[in-house]
Amino acid sequence: MNELVVVGGGPAGMAAADAAVRLGVRVTLVDSAPRLGGQIYRQSLLSPGEGGSPASSRKRSLPARFRSIESGQVELILGASVWSASRVPSGFTLRVNPMSGGEGKTLNAKAIVLATGASELALPFPGWELPGVSTAGAAQALLKSQGVLVGHRVLVAGSGPLLLPVAASLAHSGAKVVGVVEACSPYRDPLKFARISAYPSKVLEALGYLRHLAIHRVPVLMGSALVRCDGEGRVQHASVARLDKDWHPIAGSERTFEVDAVCTSFGFVPRLELCRQLGLDDSCDDIHPGATALHDTSMAASVPGVFVAGELTGIAGAVVAELEGRLAGNAAASYLGRSKAARTAGDQATTIGKLRRAMSFADLLGQIYTLQPGWMTWPNNDTLVCRCEDVSWGTVRRAAESGAMKVQAVRGLTRCGMGYCQGRTCGPAVVSLVAALTGARLSQVGDLDSRPVMMPVALGEVAKVDELRDPEAPPEG
């Protein structure tokens, strides 16, 4: 029996593991990636001297404060995914499968910290399924871990704070970035943008990226969107239009860029699968698609013994993720009876104070980068929304118009969200469309986030799990 299992090795999971270990807890940390770091501290998988772009030769290592995790104090299970989690009388059972295939294993734990991060929010538009079109996070991950550029002439488009660092690192690594296209515009909402000045370090960070882009002569188009990609066999042209305040393209404003790659990103959606499997409470805010795990100030979730931290509690960036991870690690240690009460209480109070300030910046970003409904006019009826099952925007629209009021009903009628990605990619778009067509709020139409099997896994592994057996099935043999 493990004492504490942490799922996720990003800033939230590493901070939780570090805090709990310092309080004397035996910690096991599981991450699907072969190295620790999560998205922001993703480490290179290249050996010294291996190829890749010039920037990839820079060694990426973890910040020093996380080194204890790699020094043997935490049992690490890397390159393996937790694909199922359940409650048992003694605590929790997690099923873990190596990403490279092979025999899975079962971990039992008295307490768990879930720090599984977020998926990228991709919105559909004509041509988004062409080879050469990826998410900005995928382009960044490819560059950080493998030193590979997504293309030589790249357009970065979407909305949110990830666009600038991704464009800057692509340009720095040798790509010709033909433009950064951001749907929000400071000219439309100057007061909100002006409030960023209350966070000087963030302003300096943004100016650093903009300076970098200026050096590489990368145009930054605000209040515009990538509305179509075309090409023979792969993306060759990207059409960009100016937007009105609701994000409807302005007629006659289109211009076309020659590209061999396009990266898009509209923010992130928390990865709630394990939370749902364990029956944790979550909530949806009606503004942004995707629910967030609920917790108290110590990061304890609604089920005793489960703690949550990082992006799955709300999209707020790496600083918040790390602070929440520390709180969760301390609280888990306390739950396990290991806390040195006075020190932990002092720690918790300081961390909560820092967290409030970091959260206020995240809230401001959330207000600035709010999706506007006009994006739903970018796809046409033939645009595929579920690329796994080839379900078009028009098919989803017809299902909702013919009376499917819930996303699960639309899935049943159209098969959208039933493919390999299990609705991770199309889910937020389908939720938004169904809500818009039925006049309901986002929180009223359901979602595709409840998956009994979190990751693709061999059927033999599923067959070993009693809770997933069909009670009606005939006995084996």
Ligand SMILES: Cc1cc2nc3c(=O)[nH]c(=O)nc-3n(C[C@H](O)[C@H](O)[C@H](O)COP(=O)(O)OP(=O)(O)OC[C@H]3O[C@@H](n4cnc5c(N)ncnc54)[C@H](O)[C@@H]3O)c2cc1C
């Ligand atoms: C694709 C992508 C790219 C991003 N790039 C950047 C960037 O360049 N700069 C930036 O500031 N922010 C970036 N972000 C935002 C970033 O997620 C946060 O700022 C920060 O990393 C959040 O920390 P976290 O610990 O909550 O999650 P993450 O850092 O995402 O860590 C979550 C970890 O959980 C693991 N995991 C998830 N599910 C399982 C499972 N079932 N079993 C085992 N392991 C699991 C993942 O492999 C991952 O390592 C990116 C986000 C995404 C989704």
